[in-house]
Amino acid sequence: MFGLRAPRESQEHTDSYYAASANWKTAYPRLEEDLSCDAVVVGGGFSGVNTALELAERGLDVILLEGNRISWGATGRNGGQIIGGIGHDPERFIKRIGESGVRSIYQMGIEARDIIRERVERYGIDCDLKWGYCDVALKPRHMKQFAQWRDFEKSIGNPHSYTLLDRDELKQYVNSDRYLGGLHNNANGHIQPLNLCIGEAKALETHGGRIFEQSRVTGLEHGDRPRVMTEQGSVIARQVVLAGNAYLGGLVPKLASRILPSCSSVIATEPLDPALAASLIPGDVAVCDPRTALDYFRLSADKRMLFGGLSNYTGLEPKDLEAVMRRKMAAVFPQLANVRIDHAWSGWIGIGLNRMPQLGQLASNVTYIQAYSGHGVAPTHMMAKITADKLTGLPERFDVMANINHLPFPGGKLLRRPGLAVGMAYYKALDAL
Ligand SMILES: Cc1cc2nc3c(=O)[nH]c(=O)nc-3n(C[C@H](O)[C@H](O)[C@H](O)COP(=O)(O)OP(=O)(O)OC[C@H]3O[C@@H](n4cnc5c(N)ncnc54)[C@H](O)[C@@H]3O)c2cc1C
Numbered sequence: 369m370f371g372l373r374a375p376r377e378s379q380e381h382t383d384s385y386y387a388a389s390a391n392w393k394t395a396y397p398r399l400e401e402d403l404s405c406d407a408v409v410v411g412g413g414f415s416g417v418n419t420a421l422e423l424a425e426r427g428l429d430v431i432l433l434e435g436n437r438i439s440w441g442a443t444g445r446n447g448g449q450i451i452g453g454i455g456h457d458p459e460r461f462i463k464r465i466g467e468s469g470v471r472s473i474y475q476m477g478i479e480a481r482d483i484i485r486e487r488v489e490r491y492g493i494d495c496d497l498k499w500g501y502c503d504v505a506l507k508p509r510h511m512k513q514f515a516q517w518r519d520f521e522k523s524i525g526n527p528h529s530y531t532l533l534d535r536d537e538l539k540q541y542v543n544s545d546r547y548l549g550g551l552h553n554n555a556n557g558h559i560q561p562l563n564l565c566i567g568e569a570k571a572l573e574t575h576g577g578r579i580f581e582q583s584r585v586t587g588l589e590h591g592d593r594p595r596v597m598t599e600q601g602s603v604i605a606r607q608v609v610l611a612g613n614a615y616l617g618g619l620v621p622k623l624a625s626r627i628l629p630s631c632s633s634v635i636a637t638e639p640l641d642p643a644l645a646a647s648l649i650p651g652d653v654a655v656c657d658p659r660t661a662l663d664y665f666r667l668s669a670d671k672r673m674l675f676g677g678l679s680n681y682t683g684l685e686p687k688d689l690e691a692v693m694r695r696k697m698a699a700v701f702p703q704l705a706n707v708r709i710d711h712a713w714s715g716w717i718g719i720g721l722n723r724m725p726q727l728g729q730l731a732s733n734v735t736y737i738q739a740y741s742g743h744g745v746a747p748t749h750m751m752a753k754i755t756a757d758k759l760t761g762l763p764e765r766f767d768v769m770a771n772i773n774h775l776p777f778p779g780g781k782l783l784r785r786p787g788l789a790v791g792m793a794y795y796k797a798l799d800a801l
Pocket residue numbers: 410411412413414415416433434435436437438439440441442443444445446447448449450451583584585586611612613614615616617619631632633634664676714715716717737738739740741742743744745746748
């Protein structure tokens with residue numbers, strides 16, 4: 369498409385700030401034999417690594433197969449923003465999941481962040497974890513929306529306080545003239561996501577989990593003991609969990625038809641002078657605006673501005689990615705118009721039609737989790753936990769999620785992207801009003 373290109377990919381990490389600041393480079397072996405185990409998990413992002421870890425913590429013999437490197441997909445490329453909540457507006461599904469199901473989803477939305485907190489503490493994972501977050505308003509109606517969000521969080525028993533900020537108060541946290549005000553909380557926060565995920569993979573190893581990289585699963589055979597095949601090996605297991613999300617490709621057509629790999633991009637500046645960095649985001653919070661194609665940004669531990677946005681349904685990135693993102697960043701912080709940009713990258717978000725994570729089973733021994741619609745750092749941890757619960761005899765919360773119906777995208781393979789791109793253009797136009 370004009371002005372756009374497919375993100376450049378190899379089996380190694382993309383050129384992100386996260387890969388450049390990884391605590392170590394993972395080098396797990398390729399699968400080159402036929403193995404068996406209790407559970408084989410496909411996909412080494414937050415969903416897969418944490419499902420494998422949860423199962424291994426409960427004593428199962430687990431194998432994790434990653435097609436590229438641990439944290440290679442969205443997990444190693446995202447904005448690093450830890451945000452509560454699971455999907456959007458579960459009340460829409462009250463007929464299928466009942467009031468108790470809706471309540472359960474709200475509770476999971478609160479619990480999700482605590483899993484990250486506990487995991488970092490328990491395994492001593494060095495991933496620059498910080499708490500603090502601001503939603504920022506571009507329009508007066510955003511402030512009304514924030515007041516509703518604050519009241520809503522209180523109504524569902526969120527123990528953290530949410531504080532509305534006017535334009536001047538916001539500047540104590542986010543010092544940009546662009547915003548009319550904001551909503552601050554310490555429930556959300558930010559992390560170096562790749563370091564969190566490789567730390568979780570290391571924790572998996574301590575529980576006896578076996579990890580294979582550059583071992584893409586190319587086939588799945590159903591049966592009493594299902595089997596997954598890679599180019600040079602295979603694994604037979606009592607349970608298979610598919611967690612390839614937007615990068616799973618066509619392995620299971622039913623799953624592919626329900627997820628649209630959409631693109632979002634991030635830049636990392638050079639390390640800023642500490643005084644400049646502190647003047648831009650004095651609260652060291654993660655920041656998001658509420659538009660469909662939103663801006664999200666924060667400082668890294670070494671004081672780079674990590675600025676993300678440009679979400680779009682084409683799955684493509686701009687050819688001049690760095691220049692486009694620089695303009696977006698300068699609209700928020702004009703002081704950064706000419707700083708050096710050290711890294712620019714894109715990744716695929718798994719979008720689902722109804723914006724709720726998709727959990728379910730293709731058979732009683734083949735389970736899947738996917739489609740966090742751009743909001744997965746904390747929810748992946750929660751969905752991994754309830755998937756492990758399901759496979760170890762505690763099905764209730766998994767079944768709530770699995771009872772939500774997920775329709776395929778209309779238009780089939782050929783037409784769903786153009787159709788949705790038009791849809792996003794419509795929502796962008798609404799955002800601009
Ligand atoms: C640019 C960007 C910014 C984002 N920002 C945020 C944010 O700030 N906050 C937030 O909450 N969410 C954010 N997200 C979303 C979040 O990153 C994802 O929801 C989350 O990381 C999904 O994790 P996952 O493990 O399900 O998928 P992924 O991390 O994509 O992992 C899937 C893995 O499966 C592997 N795989 C696929 N198929 C196979 C196969 N057949 N065999 C073996 N391996 C396979 C892939 O190689 C990949 O490593 C962002 C996403 C992007 C792309």
